[in-house]
Amino acid sequence: MWTVPNLITLFRVVLIPVFVLVYFMDWKWAHEAGAFIFWLAAITDWFDGYLARKLDQNTPFGAFLDPVADKLIVAAALLMITHSYATLWITLPAIVLLVREIYISALREWMGSQGLRDEVKVSFIGKAKTTAQMLALIGLLSGLETFMGFPIYWVSLGYILLYIAAVLSLWSMVVYTSAAWKHLAGKA
Template identity: 45%
Template sequence: MPFNLPILLTWLRIVAIPLLIAVYYLPAAWATPLERDLFATVLFMAAGFTDWADGYLARRWNQTSAFGAFLDPVADKLMVAAALIVLVQLGRTDAIIAMIIIGREITISALREWMAKIGASKSVAVSMLGKVKTAAQMVAIPMLLYYQPLWGMDMAQLGGGLIWVAALLTLWSMGYYLRMAWPEIARRSAEK
């Protein structure tokens, strides 16, 4: 397993996951609800920054690796899943939203793995739609973690609306990837 700064940043993102959850289990005397929300928001945003930074540095310093390419999306998906579960527990988003987003990530990850195994991974390469979906959820989740008004804006309402947009984009992007893979799926099914 290679070890370099980009991989360290990815590991830090994974280490942040239990911290994000644990902050909501701190004794009431240790942190106010606002302090918990602020810490969770900053932690999630820092994790998002490391996601950008590890990819940028790996490419810039020519430190890309198969292990890094595997670990990076796993860390991303685990962080988003953990945040969504926390938000459901806090009553700040619906379980259906979490199920759509997490279910899509599992489905598309499995599809990509299968398509790579059969040599057709280009059919399900990351699309612009997938990037827009990711951007929507990466803005909505910190808003919902913070949940308090900020600079005159209602973060709860904005985040709540944006997470629904993210869920719709999630379904749309899943349909897109499945449609791109369908010819290969149909061909393989017909061979059996």
């Protein structure tokens, strides 16, 4: 159970309260530091999966904890940006993303209980959604439009990527539901 990938995943879980605390600190670079911690957590998600495959250290504990860690930190980040921006234009796509995470988790759990989890495994659309979502959250959390006097437009890009992630979320919900529909409808 205490493999390197699992320890990295646990590190990601430990980063969640650190991320939230730092983001809401009352100092000038709090949002940027929080965005950096979120970025670090996102990188560890890729890294623990890579190491689990490379070192052949896949475990049931890791298979359980990895998606939980991902959903926890993304949910925290979505709640934080809805609070920080307090606008319908952030809240709507954030709700779509949260609803999708809960829906797909429940769908995968049910399909797994039926021995059919492979029919709703992660697809390219899901991976594209995750990439857009993570980049959007980093940009929106950072609040940066300039860096050292140079325009970088992180927040503007974050808005765009958040909407792309929301659209991909809806699309992936349709794809996953279609793949599972015959089983959900009791026709399989």
